[in-house]
Amino acid sequence: MNKIVGVLLALGGAIALGGIALYRHEPINALWIVTAAVCVYALGYRFYAAWVAARVLSVDPSRATPAERYDNGRDFVPTHRWIAFGHHFAAIAGPGPLVGPTLAAQFGYLPGTLWILVGAVLGGCVQDMTILLLSTRRDGRSLGQMARDELGPFGGFAALIGTLLIMILLIAVLGLVVVNAMKHSPWSTATIFATVPVAMLVGVHLRRLRPGRILEASALGVALVLLAVLAGGWVDTHPQLRGVFDWSSLPLAGFVIGYGWIAAILPVWLLLAPRDYLSTFLKLGTVALLAVAIVLLHPQIKMPALTSFVDGHGPLFGGKIFPFVFITIACGAVSGFHALIASGTTPKLIASEADVRLIGYGSMMLESFVAIMAMIAATLLDPGVFFAINSGAGVVGSAPAAAVHTISSWGFPVTVQQMQTLAHEMGETTLFARTGGAPSLAVGMASIFGSTFGRGLLSVWYHFAIMFEAVFILSTLDAGTRVGRFMLQDLLGHLYAPLGRTSWYPSVLFSSTLVVAGWGYFLYVGVIDPNGGVNILWPLFGIANQMLAAIALSVATGILVKSGKARYAAVTLLPLAWLAIVTTAAAWQKIMSADPRIGLLAAARSLATHLAAGTLPAQAAAAAPQLIFNQRLDAWLTGIFTAVLWLVILDMGRVCARKLRGLPVSAPSEAPYQAARLQPLALSAGLSQEGGT
Amino acid sequence: MTVRNVRAAIGQTVAATVGWLRAISGDDAYERYLIHHARSHEGPPMSRRAFYEEREKRKWSGVSRCC
Numbered sequence: 160m161n162k163i164v165g166v167l168l169a170l171g172g173a174i175a176l177g178g179i180a181l182y183r184h185e186p187i188n189a190l191w192i193v194t195a196a197v198c199v200y201a202l203g204y205r206f207y208a209a210w211v212a213a214r215v216l217s218v219d220p221s222r223a224t225p226a227e228r229y230d231n232g233r234d235f236v237p238t239h240r241w242i243a244f245g246h247h248f249a250a251i252a253g254p255g256p257l258v259g260p261t262l263a264a265q266f267g268y269l270p271g272t273l274w275i276l277v278g279a280v281l282g283g284c285v286q287d288m289t290i291l292l293l294s295t296r297r298d299g300r301s302l303g304q305m306a307r308d309e310l311g312p313f314g315g316f317a318a319l320i321g322t323l324l325i326m327i328l329l330i331a332v333l334g335l336v337v338v339n340a341m342k343h344s345p346w347s348t349a350t351i352f353a354t355v356p357v358a359m360l361v362g363v364h365l366r367r368l369r370p371g372r373i374l375e376a377s378a379l380g381v382a383l384v385l386l387a388v389l390a391g392g393w394v395d396t397h398p399q400l401r402g403v404f405d406w407s408s409l410p411l412a413g414f415v416i417g418y419g420w421i422a423a424i425l426p427v428w429l430l431l432a433p434r435d436y437l438s439t440f441l442k443l444g445t446v447a448l449l450a451v452a453i454v455l456l457h458p459q460i461k462m463p464a465l466t467s468f469v470d471g472h473g474p475l476f477g478g479k480i481f482p483f484v485f486i487t488i489a490c491g492a493v494s495g496f497h498a499l500i501a502s503g504t505t506p507k508l509i510a511s512e513a514d515v516r517l518i519g520y521g522s523m524m525l526e527s528f529v530a531i532m533a534m535i536a537a538t539l540l541d542p543g544v545f546f547a548i549n550s551g552a553g554v555v556g557s558a559p560a561a562a563v564h565t566i567s568s569w570g571f572p573v574t575v576q577q578m579q580t581l582a583h584e585m586g587e588t589t590l591f592a593r594t595g596g597a598p599s600l601a602v603g604m605a606s607i608f609g610s611t612f613g614r615g616l617l618s619v620w621y622h623f624a625i626m627f628e629a630v631f632i633l634s635t636l637d638a639g640t641r642v643g644r645f646m647l648q649d650l651l652g653h654l655y656a657p658l659g660r661t662s663w664y665p666s667v668l669f670s671s672t673l674v675v676a677g678w679g680y681f682l683y684v685g686v687i688d689p690n691g692g693v694n695i696l697w698p699l700f701g702i703a704n705q706m707l708a709a710i711a712l713s714v715a716t717g718i719l720v721k722s723g724k725a726r727y728a729a730v731t732l733l734p735l736a737w738l739a740i741v742t743t744a745a746a747w748q749k750i751m752s753a754d755p756r757i758g759l760l761a762a763a764r765s766l767a768t769h770l771a772a773g774t775l776p777a778q779a780a781a782a783a784p785q786l787i788f789n790q791r792l793d794a795w796l797t798g799i800f801t802a803v804l805w806l807v808i809l810d811m812g813r814v815c816a817r818k819l820r821g822l823p824v825s826a827p828s829e830a831p832y833q834a835a836r837l838q839p840l841a842l843s844a845g846l847s848q849e850g851g852t
Numbered sequence: 853m854t855v856r857n858v859r860a861a862i863g864q865t866v867a868a869t870v871g872w873l874r875a876i877s878g879d880d881a882y883e884r885y886l887i888h889h890a891r892s893h894e895g896p897p898m899s900r901r902a903f904y905e906e907r908e909k910r911k912w913s914g915v916s917r918c919c
Contacts, residue, residue, distance in 0.1 A: 232888030245876035255919035371904040374879040638917040
């Protein structure tokens with residue numbers, strides 16, 4: 160029976176992928192992509208994941224998990240696998256898989272789609288499942304601790320620094336995405352501002368009025384933010400209020416930075432925790448709605464399979480398809496960040512080792528599917544429209560007539576009239592140069608939802624999508640700033656002990672300010688950059704995230720070799736090798752390329768030359784010194800990431816070589832075997848039979 | 853299949869969905885804690901408010917959200 164299902168899946172996948180391959184010169188239907196994706200995931204889950212779990216990881220359901228051994232009813236709680244799946248998915252899936260595929264769509268729909276599928280099934284899902292099992296075997300230790308125990312102190316330090324830097328870059332680029340969605344859009348700005356008091360109201364409800372009634376508080380909050388979307392539409396038509404919420408990017412960046420700082424120093428129950436509940440429910444609901452709508456509507460993909468931008472002169476970001484598609488799409492294919500969630504929080508919920516395949520591999524499959532849906536939403540737009548929304552003014556010109564002329568000359572016809580009509584339908588004054596991916600994703604989602612559930616409400620759907628992305632992003636911004644603060648305090652504690660105390664208020668204030676200043680700086684430079692800033696920050700974030708994945712895969716490979724499974728090491732070694740190649744190639748080009756659209760140092764040199772020659776317009780000349788400094792700083796950061804990546808890989812190689820030559824290595828840190836006595840769990844608490852006694 | 857069966861099946865599906873939502877949001881975490889506590893017999897259980905305050909503090913002291 161299983162074999163028949165497998166053969167059917169393989170046939171389905173082959174037919175769908177064949178369909179994609181054969182319809183190269185005419186538009187294909189999104190349903191082919193969805194079918195191909197579902198079949199690839201099903202095959203990966205059914206065969207590869209099962210094989211890796213059984214043979215490589217030796218998953219042993221008879222072995223008691225930390226959740227069973229330390230069950231305290233609080234953080235160590237044996238949890239039904241579908242509930243742990245929900246927790247884990249909600250934790251790993253952020254805005255990353257929405258932004259990356261949208262940017263990578265400049266190469267056409269095919270490269271990004273293939274990388275999302277192959278990268279997830281052979282790389283990202285394997286990484287998440289492996290780290291989840293290894294951490295479960297080690298009492299739920301964090302990635303940094305495992306790196307220290309299994310490789311040495313350098314690995315642990317690299318994981319800490321890597322995480323801190325990723326966090327700062329991620330928040331900066333996400334802040335930029337929100338700013339670009341809000342600039343000169345009174346509707347979006349009013350709606351997003353309104354989500355702050357809504358979150359606080361939910362927070363007060365949960366803390367003071369009815370503690371812990373999360374479902375009802377979230378339902379109230381979701382209803383209020385939906386109301387905020389409609390209220391934003393009313394503000395947009397109001398002559399005076401409209402002006403109040405019409406902000407340009409620089410003050411908006413100031414707002415985001417101020418918001419981030421206040422959120423970081425306020426108690427979590429007031430803003431961070433309630434916003435996170437809202438974001439989780441919106442995320443699950445919107446993802447489900449989008450999947451249903453795509454299947455019901457099954458739109459045509461209008462973007463070609465491959466565009467001429469594979470040669471490196473794309474308007475969203477410079478760089479050839481290799482290696483940049485693999486850097487641009489990190490979340491959704493392989494995301495190193497997941498290793499932090501898969502070690503630490505989730506292992507304490509695992510009831511049985513048999514569940515790691517569903518929770519580790521399965522959650523990442525679902526995130527990868529979210530990335531596929533983002534790719535569909537980006538590529539169903541007219542390519543001309545897609546490029547008009549996503550190209551910075553510095554690339555295509557700031558006047559609409561100039562922008563459409565440039566974009567049409569690339570072979571993607573678009574008119575000013577078409578863009579005006581679209582902006583009007585979406586309830587905006589303009590959609591030109593809204594870089595960062597969120598607005599074009601919102602246009603795509605609005606078209607899908609509008610066509611499926613009622614065309615008259617396009618502008619409401621558009622602003623619903625913007626609100627959804629913003630709530631998501633601001634929630635990541637809050638949580639990220641807080642995590643960054645803890646890590647910084649951990650580091651600073653080595654210099655001056657009281658700074659390491661996480662509840663000492665001066666230290667909280669000081670370290671929060673440092674973290675916010677860190678990402679605030681990159682956000683500010685991104686805002687003043689005429690090319691939109693995302694083109695520089697996103698690849699940098701991608702490189703950093705892939706570096707963290709390489710650290711996680713190095714830890715996994717090291718443990719496999721140390722535990723005598725060197726013959727299976729390729730399972731983690733091959734994704735590691737691929738990531739090392741693409742990250743190094745991308746970093747090399749970002750630093751050394753002579754093309755100012757790609758090379759950071761070349762861009763700094765070119766800008767300096769223009770500045771010295773006095774050929775820059777006044778405004779650009781004023782911003783130039785900061786941009787030049789920032790490009791050099793980014794080049795240094797890229798170099799540091801690459802150096803750390805290779806040092807960790809060499810460290811892993813050293814440990815593996817010692818083991819293979821029979822020399823002593825550090826003792827395995829796996830917790831000793833203890834037989835599981837846990838009975839199967841019920842899904843809901845009322846009927847719970849949890850516990851072994 | 854009778855009407856009663858269909859109604860029962862729908863009822864079960866709705867109950868399972870609500871149960872899943874309660875569980876993944878943490879809405880039923882206190883009830884689960886009470887069940888656990890009743891088995892372990894260690895003094896009086898925490899109050900609902902204290903339980904959620906502690907839970908929130910723990911949740912936001914580490915990496916709990918990703919990109």
